[in-house]
Each structure stands twice: as structure tokens, then as C-alpha cells.
Amino acid sequence: xxxxxxxxxxxxxxxxxxxxxxxxxxxxxxxxxxxxxxxxxxxxxxxxxxxxxxxxxxxxxxxxxxxxxxxxxxxxxxxxxxxxxxxxxxxxxxxxxxxxxxxxxxxxxxxxxxxxxxxxxxxxxxxxxxxxxxxxxxxxxxxxxxxxxxxxxxxxxxxxxxxxxxxxxxxxxxxxxxxxxxxxxxxxxxxxxxxxxxxxxxxxxxxxxxxxxxxxxxxxxxxxxxxxxxxxxxxxxxxxxxxxxxxxxxxxxxxxxxxxxxxxxxxxxxxxxxxxxxxxxxxxxxxxxxxxxxxxxxxxxxxxxxxxxxxxxxxxxxxxxxxxxxxxxxxxxxxxxxxxxxxxxxxxxxxxxxxxxxxxxxxxxxxxxxxxxxxxxxxxxxxxxxxxxxxxxxxxxxxxxxxxxxxxxxxx
Amino acid sequence: xxxxxxxxxxxxxxxxxxxxxxxxxxxxxxxxxxxxxxxxxxxxxxxxxxxxxxxxxxxxxxxxxxxxxxxxxxxxxxxxxxxxxxxxxxxxxxxxxxxxxxxxxxxxxxxxxxxxxxxxxxxxxxxxxxxxxxxxxxxxxxxxxxxxxxxxxxxxxxxxxxxxxxxxxxxxxxxxxxxxxxxxxxxxxxxxxxxxxxxxxxxxxxxxxxxxxxxxxxxxxxxxxxxxxxxxxxxxxxxxxxxxxxxxxxxxxxxxxxxxxxxxxxxxxxxxxxxxxxxxxxxxxxxxxxxxxxxxxxxxxxxxxxxx
Numbered sequence: 001x002x003x004x005x006x007x008x009x010x011x012x013x014x015x016x017x018x019x020x021x022x023x024x025x026x027x028x029x030x031x032x033x034x035x036x037x038x039x040x041x042x043x044x045x046x047x048x049x050x051x052x053x054x055x056x057x058x059x060x061x062x063x064x065x066x067x068x069x070x071x072x073x074x075x076x077x078x079x080x081x082x083x084x085x086x087x088x089x090x091x092x093x094x095x096x097x098x099x100x101x102x103x104x105x106x107x108x109x110x111x112x113x114x115x116x117x118x119x120x121x122x123x124x125x126x127x128x129x130x131x132x133x134x135x136x137x138x139x140x141x142x143x144x145x146x147x148x149x150x151x152x153x154x155x156x157x158x159x160x161x162x163x164x165x166x167x168x169x170x171x172x173x174x175x176x177x178x179x180x181x182x183x184x185x186x187x188x189x190x191x192x193x194x195x196x197x198x199x200x201x202x203x204x205x206x207x208x209x210x211x212x213x214x215x216x217x218x219x220x221x222x223x224x225x226x227x228x229x230x231x232x233x234x235x236x237x238x239x240x241x242x243x244x245x246x247x248x249x250x251x252x253x254x255x256x257x258x259x260x261x262x263x264x265x266x267x268x269x270x271x272x273x274x275x276x277x278x279x280x281x282x283x284x285x286x287x288x289x290x291x292x293x294x295x296x297x298x299x300x301x302x303x304x305x306x307x308x309x310x311x312x313x314x315x316x317x318x319x320x321x322x323x324x325x326x327x328x329x330x331x332x333x334x335x336x337x338x339x340x341x342x343x344x345x346x347x348x349x350x351x352x353x354x355x356x357x358x359x360x361x362x363x364x365x366x367x368x369x370x371x372x373x374x375x376x377x378x379x380x381x382x383x384x385x386x387x388x389x390x391x392x393x394x395x396x397x398x399x400x401x402x403x404x405x406x407x408x409x410x411x412x
Numbered sequence: 413x414x415x416x417x418x419x420x421x422x423x424x425x426x427x428x429x430x431x432x433x434x435x436x437x438x439x440x441x442x443x444x445x446x447x448x449x450x451x452x453x454x455x456x457x458x459x460x461x462x463x464x465x466x467x468x469x470x471x472x473x474x475x476x477x478x479x480x481x482x483x484x485x486x487x488x489x490x491x492x493x494x495x496x497x498x499x500x501x502x503x504x505x506x507x508x509x510x511x512x513x514x515x516x517x518x519x520x521x522x523x524x525x526x527x528x529x530x531x532x533x534x535x536x537x538x539x540x541x542x543x544x545x546x547x548x549x550x551x552x553x554x555x556x557x558x559x560x561x562x563x564x565x566x567x568x569x570x571x572x573x574x575x576x577x578x579x580x581x582x583x584x585x586x587x588x589x590x591x592x593x594x595x596x597x598x599x600x601x602x603x604x605x606x607x608x609x610x611x612x613x614x615x616x617x618x619x620x621x622x623x624x625x626x627x628x629x630x631x632x633x634x635x636x637x638x639x640x641x642x643x644x645x646x647x648x649x650x651x652x653x654x655x656x657x658x659x660x661x662x663x664x665x666x667x668x669x670x671x672x673x674x675x676x677x678x679x680x681x682x683x684x685x686x687x688x689x690x691x692x693x694x695x696x697x698x699x700x701x702x703x704x705x706x707x708x709x710x711x712x713x714x715x716x717x718x719x720x
Contacts, residue, residue, distance in 0.1 A: 108533060289540070
């Protein structure tokens with residue numbers, strides 16, 4: 001083969017390889033949406049400080065006044081990858097990356113706060129008391145940090161190199177106990193020092209994404225096995241279970257002895273907390289993914305079908321119906337007489353629960369991404385964790401926005 | 413949602429979900445079933461494309477001869493190539509058009525599987541916007557991803573290897589090195605190895621539900637390819653260098669093509685060759701394995717879908 005034809009062959013071979021690489025990029029590009037866990041942690045407030053999880057897999061904190069100088073970062077959670085290749089899929093706890101960079105661990109549950117616990121020992125050997133912020137990672141690890149010093153990791157569960165299955169469920173702190181569910185369907189109870197409190201975690205029939213709630217010494221949560229469970233908070237023994245028509249990933253609320261919880265069978269259920277019997281049910285237009293919210297005798301249930309229903313808490317009959325122009329997955333919040341609801345297409349609504357005035361108003365339609373994370377309202381300000389590792393705030397009445405970047409500073 | 417989602421992706425996802433309901437809520441079986449259904453629906457196009465490709469491959473020796481003959485006259489070469497293709501009933505679009513029609517459907521199926529697998533919480537959230545209201549009652553979501561002990565949302569090394577091997581087999585059957593320009597043959601060799609390696613690599617990275625789709629699709633392609641061209645380069649004789657019974661035929665064929673195209677008479681051609689040779693320009697009737705189309709036509713598969 002002469003030089004010319006060899007060059008031509010090389011060029012063609014290069015072309016073939018380039019085409020194959022383009023196919024590869026297209027394939028990975030085609031599925032990029034929903035192929036990487038990102039997380040949808042909400043914001044929690046404790047003593048004038050906000051805590052949330054960034055897209056980088058860190059717990060971050062900032063003063064409620066959003067001062068740059070008050071920002072603080074914990075170490076990033078460590079990704080565990082059992083998949084091969086680029087980590088585009090598989091069981092990698094972080095996002096896909098072909099660059100060799102460590103993928104960030106997704107954090108779905110809102111960090112939880114436990115106050116007045118031992119966070120260390122002083123020079124004389126006396127215990128140092130303080131508060132911890134606890135976070136559940138998609139890597140299957142619970143980590144607790146000292147609230148006023150995020151660089152101090154107080155404990156982790158399980159310790160060392162051990163991991164449990166991925167965690168989507170949020171954490172609930174009640175007294176000196178922490179409750180959370182796992183993707184393997186286990187519901188754990190730890191104390192605030194990170195030690196298991198039940199003889200064994202409770203095994204549900206399938207994954208638990210629902211954040212457990214504690215009311216009247218019962219731990220209540222839903223599972224992918226289509227059931228709602230109530231366990232004895234002290235021992236983990238099952239008190240009752242309630243069957244729905246589909247996966248339950250919604251988190252429950254408890255009010256006056258009744259549990260309200262949604263299901264992917266598009267139904268909101270009201271369940272008697274004492275014995276697990278059904279009080280009423282309401283068939284909505286689409287999945288109920290988000291946690292309902294209670295205000296003045298009315299339960300507000302948002303659906304993935306662009307609607308929010310206001311239902312009489314005692315009978316389940318419709319009192320209000322709002323069209324919010326987008327599916328609702330995030331937990332709504334209450335601000336005065338308004339219910340604040342956010343859609344996965346980036347609209348933030350204030351829904352009037354009274355009979356006077358406009359039925360609903362848009363707080364913003366310009367949120368830079370979809371809103372999946374739970375909303376928090378403190379002092380008439382709505383706090384939203386954005387997908388860009390920023391905390392966004394909106395003044396409820398005026399809609400005035402503010403934002404603070406919570407990305408870990410390069411070179412810090 | 414954009415046009416692509418509305419026309420292709422959304423229906424595909426809803427069919428997957430509905431089908432899953434009737435196939436024991438098992439997503440593995442659903443992937444296999446839908447892949448086969450779609451491949452069967454597209455079979456006439458696939459066959460058209462394969463026949464066109466095969467004809468084009470069979471013409472390669474003749475085209476090579478023409479290239480030699482008219483190396484210095486590009487215009488004449490182009491004319492002769494056109495004439496040859498016309499006489500043989502071959503057109504470049506015959507290969508490309510069926511492929512172009514099928515490609516979006518394959519991509520949509522691929523995307524639908526990825527979305528329906530809902531490997532991550534965001535995927536499940538994202539999936540909700542694709543489900544029709546009529547499909548909601550059918551939607552037992554997330555789907556049961558366990559298949560033969562594998563979680564289809566996780567990569568599987570076994571399936572990745574099977575994808576690579578099946579793709580190599582398919583590529584090997586498609587490849588036709590005989591009578592080819594060495595440069596084209598080199599490119600074919602690159603494709604033969606690069607495609608399986610790349611798809612094995614993808615399979616190690618993507619959820620194994622996608623690997624299952626690729627595997628079933630490859631197996632289907634191998635079966636169809638076998639019925640159209642036989643084992644091709646994969647035949648044991650060609651693989652292990654046994655006596656090449658067909659090689660003589662090919663040489664004779666090339667020689668006759670040359671003589672036909674140059675208007676000379678073939679003093680050495682036998683009657684047998686005449687029977688098997690150019691028949692109204694339909695030289696492609698003789699496959700890689702030396703079988704004639706009339707010999708193959710006893711195959712019911714070809715009778716149903718049309719052979720050469």
C-alpha cells in the first residue's frame with residue numbers, strides 16, 4: 001500500500017471512529033435526563049441558620065439573612081459505584097462522569113436537626129453538648145455534623161466502609177430518636193448518637209421513599225409495596241398496615257388522630273391513626289406524590305396532574321380546586337391563609353384558602369429550574385433549594401426574589 | 413413536550429407500561445416482547461434494506477473492476493457504475509431509506525426503555541409526565557425490574573458480554589471481504605470490532621434493561637440476516653480457511669462481469685456458470701454461501717416477506 005492510500009485509509013478509519021463516538025455521545029445524551037441522581041433536599045431552619053444539601057453532595061449552612069460570610073460547608077459524601085464504564089447508570093450513588101472526577105452523591109431528604117446532644121469531649125474529658133444536622137445520602141450512609149462547625153463529623157451510620165442501601169427517604173427526629181427508610185424496604189431507628197435502637201429494622205415489602213412521621217408514639221410511612229404502615233415508635237413492632245391501590249411514596253401528615261397520605265393510585269386516603277381503618281378516600285386526577293398540607297380544617301393535596309385540591313378534613317369532600325399549570329411533586333407549605341405550592345415546571349403559587357380575594361396568584365413563574373424539593377416558609381419568606389446548589393427566597397406577598405450561591409468555592 | 417415526545421416517545425412508553433401489565437408485571441419480558449413486536453413490524457423495511465445492502469455488496473467486485481478499467485476517466489466510470497446499478501436493480505437509497513425510517517423508532521424504543529426503567533428517583537418523577545390518563549390505572553409503577561435474578565436498572569456484565577458477542581456475530585455476517593477493495597475491507601474490519609467493543613462498554617455503563625433490548629435486537633438481526641445472506645463471513649469454511657468452494661464461483665462471476673461490461677465473449681465460461689450467472693443483471697441472486705435465490709425460496713420466511 002502506498003503512502004497516499006495509507007493516509008486515505010487512516011482518514012477513513014478516523015471517520016469511522018468519529019461516527020462511532022458520535023453515536024456513543026448521542027446514546028448517552030438521549031438518556032441524560034433522569035439518568036443521574038441529583039437529589040431534592042429541602043431547606044431546614046434552626047436558630048437563625050438555614051441548612052440544606054447542595055448538588056455537590058454536601059450539607060451546607062448559611063444565616064437566614066443569606067450573608068455570604070456566614071456560609072459553611074461539610075465534606076462531600078463519598079460516592080460508591082458498583083457499575084462499570086462511565087458510571088452513566090448502574091448503582092453509582094452519584095452522577096455519571098467519564099472524566100474520572102468523583103461523582104457527587106445525591107441527597108433527597110431534607111437535613112434534620114437534633115438539639116442538645118453530645119457532640120464531643122472537652123480537654124477535661126467532660127462531654128460537650130450541642131446540636132447536630134443529620135443527612136441521608138443516596139450512597140447509603142447517614143452522617144451527622146455539628147451545626148456550628150460542619151467540618152466536625154460527629155458520627156456516621158453505618159460506620160467505616162459499610163453502607164446500607166440508597167436513601168431517598170428523609171429523616172425524622174423525634175425526641176432522641178431518628179427514623180428513616182431505605183431502598184431495600186427497611187425502616188431504621190437510631191438514637192441521636194447514631195446507635196440502632198430497635199432489635200432489628202422493620203422490613204417493609206418494598207422500597208421506602210416516604211419520610212416517616214411520628215405521632216402518638218407511632219411511626220407512620222408508606223412503601224412501594226402499596227401499603228401504609230404504623231409501627232410502635234419504641235420497639236418497631238407493626239401496629240397496623242393499610243393497603244392502597246399503588247405505590248405510596250408520599251409522606252403522611254397527622255392531624256387530630258387522622259393520617260392523610262397520597263398514593264400513585266391517584267387517591268388521597270384518610271386513615272384512622274388508632275386502628276388503621278379508612279375514614280374516607282378521594283380520587284384525584286393523577287398521582288399524589290407530594291406530602292399533603294393541613295390548614296383550618298382543610299387538607300390540601302397536590303397532584304402530578306396540575307391540580308391542588310382542598311378537601312374537608314372530616315369528610316373528604318372538595319372545598320377548593322386550583323389549577324397550577326404543572327405537576328406538583330414538592331411538599332407545599334403554609335404562609336398565613338395561603339398554601340404555597342410549586343410545580344415541576346418552575347411555577348410558584350400562593351393559593352388563597354379563604355373565600356375573599358383572588359383564588360390564586362403566581363409568586364413567580366421564572367424559577368430557573370423545575371421545583372422538586374420541599375418548600376419552607378419562615379417569616380413570610382419562601383425558601384427553595386434550587387437544582388444549581390443555590391438557595392432561592394421569595395417574599396410571599398410581593399414575590400421579591402433573592403438568591404445565594406451555595407457552591408463550594410473553588411480553591412477553598 | 414416536543415413533537416418527538418408526543419409522536420414517538422410517549423406512545424412507546426405507554427405501550428411498554430400497558431404491555432407490562434399483561435406480561436406478569438415483568439419488565440424484562442416486556443422489553444423482549446416489545447422489541448420483537450417492533451422488529452417484526454419493521455421487518456419488511458429491514459428486509460428491503462438487507463436485500464439492497466446485499467445486492468450492493470455483490471456488486472462490489474464489478475465496481476472494483478470498473479474502477480480499474482476507468483481509472484483515468486471519472487465521467488465514464490460514473491456512467492458505467494450507474495448503468496451497472498440500474499441493470500442490477502440496486503440504488504443507494506434502497507439501503508439508506510429503510511434504515512432512516514427505522515432509526516427513529518429504534519431510538520424512541522431505547523429512550524422509552526430507559527425512562528420506564530426509572531433507575532433513579534428523578535427518572536420516576538420524569539416518567540409521570542409521559543403517562544396517558546387511560547394508562548394511569550394500568551401503571552404499576554415503578555415497574556418490576558427484576559429479571560432472571562438481575563436488576564434491570566443496574567448494569568450486568570453477563571448481558572454486556574452477550575451484547576458484544578451478538579453484535580460481533582451480526583457484524584461478521586454482514587461483512588463481505590471477498591472481492592472488496594482492501595481499503596473498504598479494512599474499514600469493515602474496524603466496524604467489525606469497534607461496534608461490539610463500544611456497545612459492550614455502553615452495556616457496562618447503562619442499565620441492563622437497555623442491554624437486554626440490544627441483545628434481543630441483535631439476535632433478531634442475526635436470524636433475519638441468516639435468512640437473507642446465510643452465515644456470510646461467519647461460515648466455518650470462511651472462518652477456518654477450509655476449501656473455498658464458492659471462491660471459484662466468485663472468481664468466475666467477477667470474470668464474467670468484467671467480460672459482460674467490456675462487451676467481450678467469455679470463451680471459458682461453462683454452461684453451469686451461465687445458469688448461475690448473470691440472469692438479466694440479477695447477479696445478486698447468488699449469495700455468499702453460493703445458494704441461489706430459487707434454492708432459498710423454499711424457505712417460508714422468504715415467501716412471506718419476499719426474497720430476492
